[in-house]
Amino acid sequence: MVVVFKHTPVLLDEVVTLIDPKEGETVLDVTLGLGGHAETLLKKIGARGVLIGLDADAKNLAQAQVRLSVLPGRKEFRHANFRDLAQLDLPKVDILFADLGLSSPHVDEPGRGFTFREDAPLDLRFDRSRGLSAVLWLQRISLDDLTRALREFGELKDARRLARKLKEGEMNTTFSIVRAVEAVFGWKAPSVMAQVFQALRIAVNDELGALDALLSSGPTLLKSGGRMGVISYHSLEDRRVKQAFRVLTTAPKHADTGQDLHPADYSPLTRKAVVPSDEEQHRNPRSRSAKLRVIMRRTSALS
Ligand SMILES: C[S@@+](CC[C@H](N)C(=O)[O-])C[C@H]1O[C@@H](n2cnc3c(N)ncnc32)[C@H](O)[C@@H]1O
Structure with a gap:
């Protein structure tokens, strides 16, 4: 019997509003999961758009592939860890999206070892x-x-x-x-x-090491005007995202005068982290700790 697991995408409306996918754009979703966010992004970029979907979990990737195959648009799926982004020979993209951590199937599927509520072999790997x-x-x-x-x-x-x-x-x-x-x-x-x-x-899973690698290579993959959004689920992750985005969006200063040398290459699209509404937290308790931050590569930045 094939069991189909479900995962409710978190902060979906907020992601779409802030990341603002447009007809014909290229989207790189580095945590495809079951393709919840990707499905909506794919519908927005339409038949001329391109979706590149990555996941460390081969099973999630396969399920997302089936789900997304019915939609128009070019799609490419890679079983890969986002820590290796720099080595994957990817094109520059308009949108890079990461929804960190584990998906519902990790918890719901017996035998993965992610939950203490059921006895199972202690594996705990995404891949x-x-x-x-x-x-x-x-x-x-x-x-x-x-x-x-x-x-x-x-x-x-x-x-x-x-x-x-x-x-x-x-x-x-x-x-x-x-x-x-x-x-x-x-x-x-x-x-x-x-x-x-x-x-x-x-x-x-060396999750924080992988996140550091993503925060260093991800922004360089954005085209001019490209947007990168990250949803984190605990303070260890959010602290890293906040700090990395702050550095990227701060203009370099002259050592003596303290004046801006030139504008920062990226600008923040979220001044503060965006969190789920009370209604979403109630409807989907797994969203409770979510924080979304988004930056944009300035048009003047090299691409
Ligand atoms: C929160 S889920 C994504 C859910 C997805 N946005 C959706 O709506 O269906 C996170 C996914 O990221 C994957 N993942 C976690 N760490 C990863 C990494 N370092 N590289 C690639 N995928 C990773 C997990 O296997 C999981 O499928």
């Missing part, structure tokens, strides 16, 4: 064809690095005690992690469980 599963990652990482990952990516207090516990036993399944967290945190365990799984997921 199961590359890298180490969480089981192997936990076996190979040092106690110090594991402590750091739990503290930094899960913002966990008592990370050292949990790291010791995780290194002690066989951690092959999601429930082996749950039991270790319960042993260390006792009655407080339910309140930290999501943080522990978030920390492991971020570490196993």
Whole structure:
């Protein structure tokens, strides 16, 4: 039986309004997922438009491909990690869009190991064809690095005690992690469980390293007037997006006079992060922590 998973695109109206896709434009969606945002963007760019869709998860990519194949417009699908954008030999684009993190199928599909609510092999990779599963990652990482990952990516207090516990036993399944967290945190365990799984997921996929690479290579792929939008889901991501976009949209200054040497190559299309309305948060609780930031490459910037 083929199970079709669903994912509700987050901040869809806001993305379309701010990114403003136009007839005939080229869109690069580096987190295609199930193609929710891409479907709407594709309809806007029409039959003369081009969509390039990337995802690290081959299964999501295949499902999006089926969904989008019925729409007009040229499409290209790549099973790739956006950390490798600079090496993918991509053309310059009008729109680059990233909707970070995991998709609903990662949580809903039993056996991926993303949720602590079900017992499953502890994998936690977006791309199961590359890298180490969480089981192997936990076996190979040092106690110090594991402590750091739990503290930094899960913002966990008592990370050292949990790291010791995780290194002690066989951690092959999601429930082996749950039991270790319960042993260390006792009655407080339910309140930290999501943080522990978030920390492991971020570490196993090196999500912040991939995001840094995207923030460095992505803006250079924009044509003059091109727009780049990123939706992040936690403060570790948003801080990076905010900082990178601030640097790109700040004019370089003269060292002595402090005067602008020339205008910045990019301008912000969002002064503050855009967040979902109360209605969207209510309708789609997974949108709650979302933050959207958008920049535009100035027409005067080299392309
Ligand atoms: C939030 S979902 C995107 C949902 C999509 N916008 C939609 O509406 O269907 C994020 C997707 O990005 C993928 N992903 C996460 N990190 C990635 C990376 N470094 N490179 C490529 N894809 C990544 C995940 O596999 C997932 O399918």
